[in-house]
Amino acid sequence: MATGKVFTPIEIGTMTLKHRVVMAPTIHEMCYGGHPTEAYLAITDTYARSGVSMVCVGGATIDPGKSGEVFPNALSIADDECVFGLQRLAETIHAQEAKACQQIYHPGRASARYWAQSDPSWLPWGASAKVPFMAAAKWEITKKGGKWSAVNTMPPAPVREISLEEVEQVVRMHVLAALRAKKAGFDAVNLHFANVTLIMDFISPYTNVRTDGYGGGWENRMRLPCEIVQATRSAVGRGYPLIVRIPADQGLGEVGIRFQDTLRHVVPRLAEAGIDAIDLSAGVLDHTPHKIIPPMYDARGCWLHHSEEVKKVTKLPVIVAGRLCDPRMIAKAVENGQCDVAALSRPLMADPLLPKKMFAGKPDDVRMCVACGYCMSESGWTKYCAINAESAREQTLPKIGPAGRPRKVLVVGGGPGGMEAARVLRERGHDVTLCEKEGQLGGALRVAAAAPLTREWRTFTRWHVRQIGALGVKVLLGTEVTRALVDELAPEVVVVATGSVQSRDIDGADREIVAAEEEVLLKGKAIGRKVVVVGGAFWDVETAINLADQGKEVILVREAETVSMNRLGPIRALPILFGMLQAKNVKPLFSTKVVKIEENGVRVENSVGDSTLLEADAVVLSTARVANRKLLDELRGVSAELHEIGDCVNPRSVADAVYGGRLVGARI
Structure with a gap:
């Protein structure tokens, strides 16, 4: 692994990168008044220490007015007062011998996300007024016009077409921002012309219906981005590296920027x-957000086919991201000419030592990103990571250091929380025994890992198993812990991570026709062809699709009116899931209450109280989970110090379990 093209230098303009793995531009809501906080500097230091050859600081807005606001705690490069904070970022990166790049952009329509509700009279800038902004904050699968559809239910925010005078201002803003980045000590600037920036809206026929010299055909629509590049080049000088982020494909079909358009019109003009x-x-962002940050349903390296084709039409270095989480894939992609530089964002949140492990020839030690979307959802834009509790908590989470006194610790439960606790405790020098009642480690994650849609979770469990094995944790599989066993083992400390069980609070749930999803997906329980999935959580959609993949005729019953996802993580996946529901002919019944499970099906009521029997060969429960507190109740009063983590406290997410394991592991 430590040899090959990926480890060789590459020149971008006059800047030489010592190798071909970099940090992709990544937005963080960790600023105050547009200036980086100490927390932002800390996470930037983490990225710089990873071993990447360059860190690209993401998304600094160039407009000092309302049109430049898109995130409440975003980074700004809109005036000279920003230079000091930017200089601290550049110095933080340089201290680890990495190059520093600053991404700059104008959010255009996206500024409505921040301002539209607080000031309805104000309109954000757009290439034209044709397309409002639909904040990607609430996608739902719902029934509309008698048909099931995936819709963004946030109200559209109108946009104002900017004037020619304002176009000139935008060019000037880019120039001044680039000069500030250079003054702050950044080695390069990344001009952001993709996703939902004002400049992308000028390039795209979907958002640009202007009738002046900036609208119409490709020559006119490319005029503004080319003017920005030319003016910026003139200001910063020929030797200063300018990188441009562009959309390979907007995913809008004929009405948007298609990949063939990027190859034929966008790349050549920007190069010139x-x-x-x-x-x-x-x-x-507001129509195909799942393409910006691909979910685990997409293959690893899902943009490599784009970069490979772009390399055929330009001699410029081509940088690409898109689920590059596997060190072997990264090395192979560069070696085979699919890209010149691999850009990592989420993979560095999951394992900030990925490049160093890669260079050391230890790819199996990498905690690979599973593309679960947590960093873009519940955690907002602070970049908390579901599988790495330390991400964005550099200043608050206790460090892993030697234990003051090694103690005998029993961890009960081999799910993600229990394994994380065992790993950290053993790394600190404690004598750790991990007991799991099943024959394999993984806990509830084993159910997700067994299903094709979410099999990426296997990589996290495998990583944990390798780590605790290498550290010497004593693992007892097939061992159900009781009060008697605790008394026999006589640990000084017990960490209970017994997880949760599926709720069966439905009349008739004990019938033979009923199976829990783990019995079917994990243990291979045979069921008939006609299946009713009784849902109640986001993963019930995935369960229904997985069963349809097995050739089942599936009806998904949910009491809720819609399947909705807030924030920006799982939202990105919802349109994909809807497409799968359609393609596999899964019939969703929403606003439908399960009254009773009968011998030959499920009795349900719709929203007006009409009752129907859904005939089925099997009823699969994909309902909410309840805490398994049986052992906790048994252990009350034991002499050992007692801790509880994960779902046995309250069923939540993998992220909560891992965080709990990391926290208790560092505190004992």
């Missing part, structure tokens, strides 16, 4: 204008 490298992205 004077850029030094192409940085590929995809998607549009």
